[in-house]
Amino acid sequence: MPTSKISPYDVIIIGAGINGCCSAYTLHKAGLRVALIDQEGIASGGSGAAGAFISPKISKAGELKEIMTKAHAEALEFYTTNFPHFTLVKPLLHISNSPEEGEKVESFKHETHLKYSNIPHKIQLLVSDEALRMPSIYFDIGAVVDAQGVCTAMAEGIDFYPFKVERLIHTDGVWEIGDLRAKHLVLSIGAYPKLLPIDYVGLRGIWGHRIDIETSTHVPCILHHHVSISPTTKEGIVAIGATHDVHYSPFSGDVYDVEQGRDMLLTKASKSLKLNNINIINDYTGLRSGSNDYLPMLGSLVDADATLQKYPHLRHGERIDPSEYTYYPNLTMINGSGGYGFVLAPYLAKRLKEHIAEEKSINPILSPSRFFPRWAKRQS
Ligand SMILES: Cc1cc2nc3c(=O)[nH]c(=O)nc-3n(C[C@H](O)[C@H](O)[C@H](O)COP(=O)(O)OP(=O)(O)OC[C@H]3O[C@@H](n4cnc5c(N)ncnc54)[C@H](O)[C@@H]3O)c2cc1C
Missing domain, CATH: 3.50.50.60 (FAD/NAD(P)-binding domain)
Incomplete structure (x- = not known):
């Protein structure tokens, strides 16, 4: 200093x-x-807790979408050019988690300039039947950055x-x-x-919890469904996140129940795919600051x-x-x-x-x- x-x-x-x-x-x-x-x-x-996916926002046309589309393109370029050692580029599979979201995914497909294709066979074999039945989009390029790094x-x-x-x-x-x-x-x-x-x-704070795990299951792409499941810049480590809790605040003095958060993340992840031999190695928690x-x-x-x-x-x-x-x-x-x-x-x-x-x-x-x-x- x-x-x-x-x-x-x-x-x-x-x-x-x-x-x-x-x-x-x-x-x-x-x-x-x-x-x-x-x-x-x-x-x-909040930044230290982030999964830090550089993913497009699947939303309907409007001001927000225009800004997010520009921001997403600029971010991909920015991180891959300036911080390649902290940026992992992988395909991205976004699976809708409700019929309403399914509609957004379908209309997004018609409007987006991003390149997407059919889900490869090896990923179809990995993902649960429930997930495969939902509308989804498989982008050829997605990215995740090492937040702290x-x-x-x-x-x-x-x-x-x-x-x-x-x-x-x-x-x-x-x-x-x-x-x-x-x-x-x-x-x-x-x-x-x-x-x-x-x-x-x-503004409002939205509490989030994510975990890093070791698993014997190979996760070849970034997957967003009920939660995000993703390889990370650290070899062999898979990230799962994140919870969205609008009720908990660290400023209230209440103690956060880490075990409950872990259970919620693993239960939601299991709806997308089966992860074998899980060992949780790190928890990350923090507040996102969202505008009204x-x-x-x-x-x-x-x-x-x-x-x-x-x-x-x-x-x-x-x-x-x-x-x-x-x-x-x-x-x-x-x-x-x-x-x-x-x-x-x-x-x-x-x-x-x-x-x-x-x-x-x-x-x-x-x-x-x-x-x-x-x-x-x-x-x-
Ligand atoms: C669990 C989780 C997962 C997320 N996943 C993603 C994701 O996949 N992709 C994505 O794009 N975003 C993600 N986010 C959102 C993203 O992390 C936030 O939007 C981002 O962290 C906001 O950054 P910030 O710099 O505005 O705030 P913060 O990261 O919260 O930083 C604010 C900083 O200000 C400091 N500070 C505050 N008051 C003072 C003071 N009085 N004096 C000195 N210092 C002060 C704090 O110590 C803190 O370090 C996620 C967030 C969470 C919590």
Whole structure:
């Protein structure tokens, strides 16, 4: 850790998950001086728990699909080019887990530009009859990254500061975080407490558990069904994940039942294929941070008090152009990627770099301020 008299940075990033690390990597490559802070270490939050599949989102047409399609293509290119040692490329079999999802898979097939083919015979022999009866799509190319490894590699050469940020101070056009100073601040703190009064930001934490196992069964492709079952960058290790629990939160003080989570994962995996001689070797748990409308967030944050003071009638539903809101200066939030943080991170980091280094505006669809008017109306 660099010490004492610290020279000013261009950007301070709080949170060293995939969003913070990928942003740090991209901004540093663009020639900016970057400080990266985390209270626990690199990839210690949701990112460290991730299965980290770079899979397309099987969804119907719309804004979300357009963004996810672009992000998926950019992510495949980004990880295979820049971090090949942490990226395993394998075919991907996506099997629907309900009739509704089956419909999405069928319509996705008609629209996608991704190459897909029939399920090879050897994989048909491996997969259960129940799974084979469901609509599915077999992509020739899928990928999974080593979550911890890739985040650590991205942070290499970046000044890293391990401490918990308690307060954000902005004076004379500069953000002061502990001893650090920078013009720009990036908040990539996932599902952790927000550090600012921004209750309008529609986020929720979704707890997830995945496991790494040893098994004598060879798994030749990435398989998404009730859970994901996949080879990993570690020879002989198969990953199974993940649970989706909207009720449990590590911030509630409750103890998480690891055995119950393991049972759930193995039971769901057994519906897709038979895994022999299983030995669980690692558990990973963490919170995904999902936005209420499923779109990720990248953009400035509204200063709610200042904006309500300027436009009190927002409380009564008055419509004000978002460019009139008061924003925290030179502060950008990246959040809300839900279960697609690794897919979205290169896409978001690239747009963040274009915004900070090239002063390009960010697509307003991604702005966290999209949640502000509705929240403001409830404050009357
Ligand atoms: C079980 C599981 C499986 C998943 N599988 C996939 C997958 O297959 N593919 C995919 O693309 N995504 C997957 N995800 C989702 C992905 O992991 C998340 O979208 C991603 O981790 C979000 O990254 P982040 O950087 O925004 O947040 P996080 O990784 O949570 O990072 C936030 C960081 O901020 C730090 N922090 C917070 N507050 C402070 C503070 N005050 N001071 C200092 N540091 C602070 C925390 O310590 C933490 O390290 C999965 C997630 C889980 C939990």
